[in-house]
Amino acid sequence: MAVAERTIGTSPPRKEDPELITGQARYTDDLTMPGMLHMVVVRSPFAHARIKGVDASKALAMDGVVAVYTGADLAADWAGPLLMAWAVSEDLKNPPHWPLTKDEARHQGDGVAVVLATSRAAAKDAAEAVEVDYEPLPVVVDMEAALADGAPLVHEDQGTNKAYTWSLKNGDVDAVFAAAPVVVKERYVIQRAIPTAIETRAVIADPSPAMGEYTLWSATQIPHIVRVAMVVATGIPESKLRVIAPRVGGGFGSKLQVYAEEALCLLVAKKLGRPVKWVEERSENYLATHHGRDQIQVAELAADEQGKIRGFRFNIMVNMGAYLMIITPGTPLLGAFVYCGCYGGDAYEVNFTGVFTNTTPTDAYRGAGRPEATYAIERIIEALARKVGKDPVEIRRLNFLPAFTEPTPMPGGLSIDSGNYDATLDQALELAGYDQLRKEQQVRRERGDTKQIGIGLSTYLEMCGLAPSRVLKALNYAAGGWDAATIRLSPTGKVQVIAGTSPHGQGHATTFAQIVADDLGIPFDDIEVITGDTTLAPLGMDTYGSRSIAIGGVAVHRAAMKIVEKTRRIAAHELEVSDEDLDYASGTFSVKGAPDRAKTVPGLAWSAWTAHDLPDGMEPGLEETAVYDAANFVFPYGAHICAVEVDTETGQVDILKYVAVDDVGVVINPQIVDGQVAGGVIQGIAEALFEEAVYSDDGQLLTASLTNYEVPAASDVPSIVIGRGPELPSTTNELGVKGVGETGTIASPPAVINAVIDALSHLGVTDVPRPASPENVWRTIRSTRGGDGR
Amino acid sequence: MRQISVTVNGTRREADVEPRQLLVYFLRETLGLTGTNVGCDTSTCGSCTVLLDGQSVKSCTMLAVQADGHEVTTIEAMATNGELHPIQRAFHEHHGLQCGYCTPGMIMAADSLIREAAGPLSEAEVRIGLEGNLCRCTGYQNIVQAVMAASQEMQGGVKARAGKGGGS
CATH class of the missing domain: 3.90.1170.50 (Aldehyde oxidase/xanthine dehydrogenase, a/b hammerhead)
Incomplete structure (x- = not known):
């Protein structure tokens, strides 16, 4: 009997597309009700x-x-x-x-x-x-001003603009910093972004x-x-x-x-x-609609003379805006554990202070807390490299956690599922042509060119798949982090997958159908996926935090395996053998040693429907639900390299090359994963180079339309080069999958800003404000050269 | 109210419209052609792009009364007899869309761009040609690939013929 070809790892064009490319899809504004x-x-x-x-x-x-x-x-x-x-x-x-x-x-x-x-x-x-x-x-929009004595109060009855304080501490941080021969400390401003x-x-x-x-x-x-x-x-x-x-x-x-x-x-x-x-x-x-980011970070590393990190300390102010919305105060916490990046160290401390201001509330924006964490560590590690005289590659290799394929603790206090940080860096360096870029940079430096080249790295670690419900309870979040799927086979062997995630572009219908197609040996085209409706799909926790494959996808797989177990019992009954005497592969049960004696899942769906001859006590029909609550997060990681050309006279930054190597574990649909990576990277590049929500002192949003909040067009951004690293399966779930929705926005801003700084390092530049707009870069060059930056 | 007559997707449509009504709302609300989307109020995003006498325009930039006597083509008319237009097919094959909201406008803008070009488009030509259409999902990478592929299919013959004939 022919075995169905595996679809996981292939890229069938998306099931979602036909109605979207023909204008037949119905978004909310397309609907009209009588009266x-x-x-x-x-x-x-x-x-x-x-x-x-x-x-x-x-x-x-x-x-x-x-x-x-x-x-x-x-x-x-x-x-x-x-x-x-x-x-x-x-x-x-x-x-x-x-x-x-x-x-x-x-x-x-x-x-x-x-x-x-x-x-x-x-x-x-x-x-x-x-x-x-x-x-x-009276109005207050600036966080530091809001915390000053006598500041106007956003909520008079609260008596303060301080919304909360929250700390995470592992190890004796103060002792580690006191004893360290090298300490670096920098201040970063993560500008407000509008999704x-x-x-x-x-x-x-x-x-x-x-x-x-x-x-x-x-x-x-x-x-x-x-x-x-x-x-x-x-x-x-x-x-x-x-x-x-x-x-x-x-x-x-x-x-x-x-x-x-x-x-x-x-x-x-x-x-x-x-x-x-x-x-x-x-x-x-x-x-x-809520905004995102908006932090002032003070980042510190303690290290030995060689640059080996001993301690991490981050003190961070987070702008809440005027009200706390669904997870406004918790958003920074989603990054709290990964301020160590993929580096080792003995002591770790992160402190957040939430601040009310007279601005639109902030909340989750693609990456939610982790882009901010990644920015802090990937900037400060370069400051450490400068301090101890190492190059950006060397300092990272010195501090990487060693490769591992079993859960391994990290300084942030969690246990990482799998990782090989040297491997993704190796691939990124090769794809970028790193040595050649450095040579070109040297040539331009020596020639004193107006346009200088800079190379920036970001070797990030993130955590996603929100989230183990017990961890959420420990963090005092009100809900759980599980998700659910129901798989229903019709009498003729067609499949409905009812999933609790709620997609808005991610391609769940395609990806989930691939999982089920492989699990049940049923053609991809015979599988429909239903989402986004509390009556049709009553069990679910929806889509955010790169959770849909790592939680929802695993629930889909588990529901499919329950179908396999039920049909195994029917097959054994019909073939008059015991359950253990059956082999199962791609939708076909066959008797061990007699592979011609076989039953397929679609055929068994008919048996389950007619219920003429089911095992004693078995309920008719073929429908199974699985609810999956992960034991741990998943931890995508990788290495991004950005090469920029900076015009030292105008401040204009152009990206020459961008390489994204992301190990997101097992990849179900490579084309969809590449699409997520490219979209995320460009959104992160936009934060690094273009976008900024600007308020006047009296609280007027000056960037309140698409004409002055600078979302990049196709002509503003490059095509990127994508690599996948060693594709180590996650040890958190049996599919081996990690999330991919946010890796790009998490990794890319520091890669770009590090590149801009690198391009100007010969001028003494060690910092540049985000976004690295021509004006901000020009001012930075001018003030570093001894001008007043005006 | 003012009466207008517009040929939309090959059919002559007559209607009384408020002089201030934008073309996009005439299409969406009066004619029920909801494939054309609205993404901004400053004629920046391009989600509402349609063809006016074959050329791409942002239908939020013009009034319905300005379309009087003209031909409008929307995304609903791109596939014919159940056959996808080459640009639609290319978007599907190259994963040139995620949420799909900008997609109708992108496809209409791409159609105009491709037809107005002398031959297959380069990456730079596509990127510049589509700069009036914003996408937040794809990072443009696969949109650019899709439009280049469609351009090759739609205009590849032009260049080949021109080449054989000694150029033009």
């Missing part, structure tokens, strides 16, 4: 202001306007505030965050009222006619008043978590609320959130008994 109203949110133009009154009379008199509600109007209707799920410490201040503020606006864009009208245009016109009497209050998924957010709430039922469509990454959070906010019972994430146009963490507009659409739909739609405009997205 649907359009909602527009009236937002504060001030970063901090008392709301003294709202006059909606003019708006209410306009054609098509059905209702206007202020924060005060709705205050009594809420069952609770928007969910904040991560109380990281006992000293955490968590002022309630209501969908509309009733007393004070605390950031530009804070929602003050909603307008409901019969058309989008009517609602927008009417929103402009709502008159709000604001009394501007900018190309689809903005959109919500439709569709009530069935007679039934007390609601369907909520939302452009979200987390339909399951949104459902729970909406119960908390609106009091609608979970059993009466279905949340659907239809096609979703990218997220990058920005749709890993429970948003005011989801709660508002539901509540207003409930009050009016009509469907309500809200679609975010892009400039609104920049104010009302």
Whole structure:
């Protein structure tokens, strides 16, 4: 009997694509309900202001306007505030965050009222006619200023702008630093970034008043978590609320959130008994969708004279913005364990201080905590190299943890699944043509060229696959980190995979189908994957933190293996042998020693359906569910090398070559993995060179549209070279998979910035602000040369 | 309200529109052609790109009334008789999309770019030619590969013929 070819490791074109490339896919804004109203949110133009009154009379008199509600109007209707799920410490201040503020606006864009009208245009016109009497209050946008005595308070009743402190300490850090012959200390600013998924957010709430039922469509990454959070906010019972994430146009963490507009659409739909739609405009997205990063880091390493690291110490301020959203305080913690990178050392300390400011709240942005950690360690290790006179490759090799294929402890306090850091570095150096680049750099240095070459490395370690539920409990996160899959075979052997992850571009339908195709020997084309709907896929924890393959994919595999076990019993019964007398490969059970006597999974699905002759006591049908809670994280790692050309007269940086070698364990679909790597790297390069959310001192976001928040176009960025390293299987799960969604954004910013610094090192440059825009680079060169940088 | 007549995907459509209505909302809301997406409000992202008389335009940059008397082609008309357009096929084969939101606009912009070129496009030509269309997922790498492949298929013959004929 022919054995089905394995699909894992091959790249069948994606199942998702046909509707997306023909315009037939339906995103939230593509949906319309009968009698649907359009909602527009009236937002504060001030970063901090008392709301003294709202006059909606003019708006209410306009054609098509059905209702206007202020924060005060709705205050009594809420069952609770928007969910904040991560109380990281006992000293955490968590002022309630209501969908509309009733007393004070605390950031530009804070929602003050909603307008409901019969058309989008009517609602927008009417929103402009709502008159709000604001009394501007003192504003604080800078973290250090916010912590100073006498600073304006974002939440007066909290008495402080300090949101929390959190520490992680392993070993006697102070003693290690006191005894170390070499200590390096630097300060880094990770600028605020705005995720900018190309689809903005959109919500439709569709009530069935007679039934007390609601369907909520939302452009979200987390339909399951949104459902729970909406119960908390609106009091609608979970059993009466279905949340659907239809096609979703990218997220990058920005749709890993429970948003005011989801709660508002539901509540207003409930009050009016009509469907309500809200679609975010892009400039609104920049104010009302969460931002990311925004840290001030003080990084320190203690080392011996050769540069061997003994201790790590990082003190970090994190900008929370005006409110704590779902995981605002916990986001930096997701990086807390990997500030050591892939290096050894005896003592380790990371301290976070969360700070409230009058800015849009921050929360998870692709990489969430780990890009910040990686930036700190990959910058400071180069400072150490300069201090002890070693080159960037040498200092890393000296400090790498030795290669291992069994779980191994690291200074951050976790146990890593598998790694070979020299191997990924070796491959990256070869792909980059490192020695040749160094020669070219030397030639230009000696010639004194205006355009100088720099080479930057980033040898990173990250942790993903969020997350072992017991670890989440230890970190005081409110939910678990498991995920679920159900596999259902139809009588004719077709397969439905119902998965708890909720994709928005990652290709789960394709990747999960490949896993099932190999496990069950069923053709890829006969497998459909259903996600993103709390009724069709009720068990799930959704998609973020590079968890979908490492958690959801393993759940899919385990559900498939349960199908194998049930069909094995049916096959044994039909063949009149014992279970142990059967071999199983790619969907076929055959009798040991008599391979012609065989049964296949599709055929056994028919047997399970007819139930004419099942083993005694076996239930008919073929449907199995697996819920997988990992025992550990997975730890992708790798080496990125960036070569840049910097114009020392204009500050212009051009990337000459970018090499990304990422060991993400076993690769299911190489084309999809390459796509994740390339997308992530370019998003990280964008942070290093282009993007920055800028606030004025009075809290106005100066980069509040795509015209001045500089998302790169195709012409701004290079093609990258991709390598896979030794592909060591993860020891955390039986598929051997690690995550790949965030490696690029985690690894690339320090590679780029290290390259820019390297290009200018002969001028004495040791730091350059992010983003390394022409202006910032030019100012750096000028101030280093003795000018004032103006 | 003003009456307009626009030929959309080969069919003449007459409608009364508000003078301020953007073409993209005429397509999406009046005609129900939701394949054309909206990604910004500053004519920056290119998600709403369609063809106007065969040339790519951002349909959020013009009013519906400005399309009066013109021909508009949207993503819905690119596949014909169930056959994918070469650019659609190339995006599928080269994994030129992830979330798919920018994809209709990218495909329409690429179609115009390829047809207006003298022959197969280089990587640099594709990157510059698509700079009005933003993608946040792919890093552009596979979009560029897809468009180059489609360009080769659609325009490869042009160059070959030109070569045999001694150039032009």
